[in-house]
Amino acid sequence: MEALLQLEGIEKRFGDTEVLEGINLTVGKGEFITLLGSSGCGKTTTLRIIAGLEVPDGGRVYLSGKDVTNLAPDKRDVNMVFQNYALFPHMNVAENIAYSLRLKKVSKADIKTTVKDALDLVQLPGYESRMPNELSGGQRQRVAIARAVVNKPKILLLDEPLGALDLQLRRQMQKELKRLQTALGITFIYITHDQEEALDMSDRIALMRNGHFEQIASAEEIYNRPKTTYAAQFVGGANIIKGTVKYLKSENAVIEVSGGEIEAKTRGAQIKEGDRVTAAIRGENLEINPASETYSGLAATVTDKSFSGGMLRITARLADNTEITCHRQGIDCQYAAGDNVKLALKDAGAVLVDLEGGI
Amino acid sequence: MAKKRGISFSGIYLTLILIIMYVPIVLVVIFSFNESKISSLWGGFSLNWYGELFRDRSMFEALRNSVVLGLLSSFSAAVIGTLAATGLTRYKLKSGKVMEYFATLPIMIPEIIMGMVFLTFFSLLGLPFGMVTLVIAHTSFCIPYVFLMVKARLAGLDKSYVEAARDLGASELRAFYDITMPLAMPAIVSGMLLSFAMSFDDVIISVFVTGVNTNTLPMKIYSQIKTGVTPKTNALCALIFVVTIFLCALSMRISKKK
Numbered sequence: 001m002e003a004l005l006q007l008e009g010i011e012k013r014f015g016d017t018e019v020l021e022g023i024n025l026t027v028g029k030g031e032f033i034t035l036l037g038s039s040g041c042g043k044t045t046t047l048r049i050i051a052g053l054e055v056p057d058g059g060r061v062y063l064s065g066k067d068v069t070n071l072a073p074d075k076r077d078v079n080m081v082f083q084n085y086a087l088f089p090h091m092n093v094a095e096n097i098a099y100s101l102r103l104k105k106v107s108k109a110d111i112k113t114t115v116k117d118a119l120d121l122v123q124l125p126g127y128e129s130r131m132p133n134e135l136s137g138g139q140r141q142r143v144a145i146a147r148a149v150v151n152k153p154k155i156l157l158l159d160e161p162l163g164a165l166d167l168q169l170r171r172q173m174q175k176e177l178k179r180l181q182t183a184l185g186i187t188f189i190y191i192t193h194d195q196e197e198a199l200d201m202s203d204r205i206a207l208m209r210n211g212h213f214e215q216i217a218s219a220e221e222i223y224n225r226p227k228t229t230y231a232a233q234f235v236g237g238a239n240i241i242k243g244t245v246k247y248l249k250s251e252n253a254v255i256e257v258s259g260g261e262i263e264a265k266t267r268g269a270q271i272k273e274g275d276r277v278t279a280a281i282r283g284e285n286l287e288i289n290p291a292s293e294t295y296s297g298l299a300a301t302v303t304d305k306s307f308s309g310g311m312l313r314i315t316a317r318l319a320d321n322t323e324i325t326c327h328r329q330g331i332d333c334q335y336a337a338g339d340n341v342k343l344a345l346k347d348a349g350a351v352l353v354d355l356e357g358g359i
Numbered sequence: 360m361a362k363k364r365g366i367s368f369s370g371i372y373l374t375l376i377l378i379i380m381y382v383p384i385v386l387v388v389i390f391s392f393n394e395s396k397i398s399s400l401w402g403g404f405s406l407n408w409y410g411e412l413f414r415d416r417s418m419f420e421a422l423r424n425s426v427v428l429g430l431l432s433s434f435s436a437a438v439i440g441t442l443a444a445t446g447l448t449r450y451k452l453k454s455g456k457v458m459e460y461f462a463t464l465p466i467m468i469p470e471i472i473m474g475m476v477f478l479t480f481f482s483l484l485g486l487p488f489g490m491v492t493l494v495i496a497h498t499s500f501c502i503p504y505v506f507l508m509v510k511a512r513l514a515g516l517d518k519s520y521v522e523a524a525r526d527l528g529a530s531e532l533r534a535f536y537d538i539t540m541p542l543a544m545p546a547i548v549s550g551m552l553l554s555f556a557m558s559f560d561d562v563i564i565s566v567f568v569t570g571v572n573t574n575t576l577p578m579k580i581y582s583q584i585k586t587g588v589t590p591k592t593n594a595l596c597a598l599i600f601v602v603t604i605f606l607c608a609l610s611m612r613i614s615k616k617k
Contacts, residue, residue, distance in 0.1 A: 072531075074528045083519075086520055086522070103528045
């Protein structure tokens with residue numbers, strides 16, 4: 001994949017706060033990459049540095065191999081969809097969309113057809129003469145996207161563009177953004193704090209935390225093989241168990257934990273017997289069975305049950321008070337709070353996290 | 360809401376306030392049509408004083424001076440005040456608070472002191488007293504009105520508008536011209552109208568900085584008090600009043616259009 005954008009050791013401080021601690025990122029042509037993280041993790045600052053609205057205190061930004069670190073935002077082939085859309089309130093929809101073309105001195109006739117095409121693309125035909133305050137949130141969103149793509153930028157930056165929309169509209173717009181990205185073939189750098197949105201839309205996810213990347217990988221990779229405790233918990237809310245390595249068994253390690261033992265993927269890390277390690281287990285990789293001799297698994301006590309989104313979540317506690325949540329489909333459940341159960345791991349669904357070295 | 364019949368306290372209060380505020384103005388307008396030479400005695404309807412007013416060259420000269428002075432100083436104040444407000448909003452300067460304080464200081468300083476200061480300053484520079492000194496002095500005390508209004512407007516304006524313009528390819532200057540200025544225009548216009556009004560009725564500072572041959576309207580009216588106010592002055596006030604109402608209505612229309 002051809003590298004379109006490269007961030008090299010980007011640092012940024014606001015006063016005494018270090019917002020970015022020297023981050024590196026390479027984005028390819030036509031890629032849909034999501035910067036995922038909770039608020040204050042530095043994702044918006046990263047985006048603003050790419051756009052040129054913020055100058056980094058250290059590091060370089062390369063666009064198509066050219067150093068653009070100190071280049072003004074109007075000289076970059078990058079456009080942004082702002083979180084609050086930032087549609088110019090004194091211009092109508094057509095004037096908003098045509099703004100960048102007007103600056104480029106495109107002819108009136110060309111502007112008219114381009115604006116019309118852009119409105120067709122975002123499915124708002126005939127909205128040319130509306131004012132921004134006459135539009136709904138979803139419509140403003142579409143106009144903001146049309147305004148940003150009409151210039152055919154190399155990269156489109158989207159700063160939580162769906163944050164202000166209700167759930168139903170969000171899901172619909174997610175599909176549309178994905179469709180747009182495929183249709184336009186433009187690289188999208190997308191910001192969200194919603195891990196479901198990130199998993200659903202992105203080719204790659206860059207998970208951010210306190211000014212650095214925890215993991216940059218495909219959705220599948222980050223979900224199945226999280227690198228750190230934070231990645232495992234932030235994306236998909238995995239269970240975290242601490243234990244001691246009992247022995248190694250080909251690519252797996254057998255770990256002694258409270259209430260039994262589990263087998264987890266070592267992913268090539270250099271560990272040995274007796275090491276303290278942390279494992280991440282997805283809730284759907286756990287099976288819950290009655291506490292009897294017939295079943296193997298970790299001994300636990302059920303503490304809570306909840307049902308939402310067609311999924312039943314049963315929370316159980318190990319002897320050392322580690323809370324484990326198991327997921328399964330449907331609402332039927334024979335267990336109640338206080339029941340003793342055994343938690344069995346399905347098809348080696350545990351991975352070691354927070355390892356030095358390894359992948 | 361049910362409509363209450365009869366006299367209410369709030370009704371009386373409102374009527375009283377309106378009477379105190381507007382009856383004197385109405386009286387001036389009425390007495391401008393007074394036949395009698397004495398302002399406070401009604402001697403029948405006449406347009407004589409308006410005729411006299413239009414024949415009085417010196418009065419007209421003063422009015423012209425005041426209008427020119429008001430236009431020049433409010434326009435200069437609008438340019439300087441808007442630039443100052445934009446700069447202080449755009450760049451987070453360490454000296455920003457101090458600069459803001461300095462920019463608004465002229466309204467706080469007593470006019471008599473300002474007048475003295477200008478007089479000394481202009482004589483020191485050797486500037487000839489007249490329209491030029493008047494415009495400089497009036498501009499400087501008008502700047503705070505524009506500055507404060509535009510600053511308030513810009514502070515409430517989302518900075519992402521300008522950022523979006525820059526992102527879409529506008530230079531800093533272009534973004535100011537296309538985005539900041541139109542969005543701040545209602546504040547600039549009302550600051551200008553207020554400046555014009557302040558300049559138009561200023562006596563104290565003008566007395567200090569004017570030359571021998573440059574009389575402004577308020578100075579002219581003020582000097583007439585010594586010789587006695589004739590209904591001619593009433594006629595002039597009535598005319599100015601009509602123009603003021605028109606300008607206020609205009610400024611309200613402008614600020615209503617977002």
